[in-house]
Amino acid sequence: MSDTLTNDHAALAGQRRQAAAEARRLKTLNTIFELRAFIALGVLIIVFSLLSDSFLTVDNLITMTKHVAINAVLALGMLLVILKGGIDLSVGSIVGLSGVIAGELLQGVHLSLFGVIAYPPVWAVVILCVAAGAVVGTINGILVTRLNVAPFIATLGMLYVARGAALLISGGTTYPDLAGDPSTHNTGFDWIGGGRPLGLPVAIWIMIILAVLIAVLLRSTAFGRWLYATGGNERATQLSGVPVQRVKTIVYMVSGACAAMSGLIIASELTSAAPQAGDSFELNAIAAVVIGGAALSGGRGTVRGTLVGAFVIGFLADGLVILGVSTFWQIVIKGTVIVVAVILDQSQQRFQRRGAAASAVAVAAAAEPEPATAARSDR
């Protein structure tokens, strides 16, 4: 009697150990998957550093990060929209529109009513451009929430409308010199693209600040929880009293404002604004979010992942330029990386489900002999 009991105990203990080991193994794998974007980035950096001396220098890292920032700013806005289960195809056009508005404003606004030309200062230009982007985003949001247009269609329409508006405002031409004129007190626009407070380009600071703000928004506010919930199960979220429509409109608004910010960075770097700037940038932004592990169906994705996704795309592009690889190959390689990222993402999902099952077994086995307190609090 006591023998069988001991045997049972031994068997149970063995089972428990096995289950725990399995759970640990899966957990390790899961962590590797979770870090895959980081690992990809690490591999990229190592490979490029081996192939070229000029890759891993402080100066080059800063230059590349500056290039990454343009896409990352777009991608952070896009992340919010994708978390909600939507998509924003209009961001590339908003980039162009924002630059053109900046160009128009810096050139001087003819107020025919008063017969004067007003030169708004640079800070006002920045605010107006970002506001314009937010307005365009809000229109996207209203189309999606109030008029029930599918996000893909609504923002596809806006892709054309915003680009057309940029061409109309500019008359199809490029605004050549945005440096401003001391006599009209509107100089300093080129600081956004060329300034280096504390040794880092302004574009990188914008990316960092935006990333921190959005991370806090997602992690520590009700809005963040509502957003994840909306993306996970919109109907249930709505029934539990969350203002789903407002959440959805706000994410499009933020995405539009981010795009406008990105447009300002580009226009400032070039000190000129072309209406066709930002063409197909929306795809790069979506790619960054996806490589960063977000689900296009919504509800899953992080700021950290999206940033790393943007770095992978940017470092890959610049690294291939440094190596002198043909553009055709650059395009093929970029496409492959995106698809591989999604494939890995799918297997991660599978592992997570198995991992969850295995740890449930482990917990259940651990709970069996002493069903008292510990297990319950575990649940």
Next chain:
Amino acid sequence: MNHPGRRLAVQAAAVMAAGLLSLTACGSSSSDAPEGASASSGGSSASSNLIAIITPSPDNPFFKAEADAAKKKAESLGYETSVASHDDDPNKQSELIDAAISRKAAAIILDNAGADASIGPVKKATDAGVPVFLIDREINQTGIAKAQIVSNNSQGAQLAAQEFVKGMDGKGNYVELTGKESDTNAGVRSKGFNDVISQYPDMKKVAVQTANWDQQEAFSKMETILQRNPDVQGVIAGNDTMALGAVAALKAAKKTDVVVVGFDGSPDAIAQIKAGTMLATALQPAALGAERAVEQADKFIKTGSTGQPEKQSIDCELITKDNADQYGVFAKL
């Protein structure tokens, strides 16, 4: 959703939208009184005095200058004009040509949407009795269009490259930025550059990248190239837009003594040449080619012949600081 009335309304709206679109496509007609041109005495059966001008998107100032020049010339000769853009979409181009045929245009001035894809539509118009005059870009067949007037890209590229070599004293490291690799002109210009520069053994090409005719792409690629090759002394670009992107990147890297040469002769590039940040550009006389095409169309309509060979090329001109004042928007002042 499947309510029949609603579906009908949607269909009606779609039809109206399509109507509106085609209206805009044929927009900007001007109906100046036709005097000089009593049309249709030539070999064609055209019965209106409309000249249809079809170009790529005017968001590139080059095409805008071209379309504007053709319109102005045609109106001064007493024709009505319609200006439309095919946005480099062969399908849209085909529709615009159909529209010109059905309006019985007296002639079509076309900057086409593809050397092969445009053969069919040009033939369609010719068969319908509407003569087609090609500008800026050729098609891969002769004997259909009445004229193919293009600027000499190869000569222009060599001109620009000679000035580039001179500016670098025949030696040093340089970068080449090429245009969209699927565009014939990108290849022709690149070959023109290299034919000249390869004669100078001390000129070393340290990097070649395409920037797809795009300023922002040229900017970021130039910044990256500078990381690997900080000692670049020259940049030669397949068009001015990319040259301007390189200028911005060089300025950001505080490199002021780098020789930059472009192609096209755009107003922005001329401003940079005057300011000394660019050395030179090769001007494609867009306005001249368009005007010549309209003149020949006029002659053809009146006499049944252009009096010129089909293939004609217009030489490019070099713009440097010395003569920059003499040039306006893609034309000599």
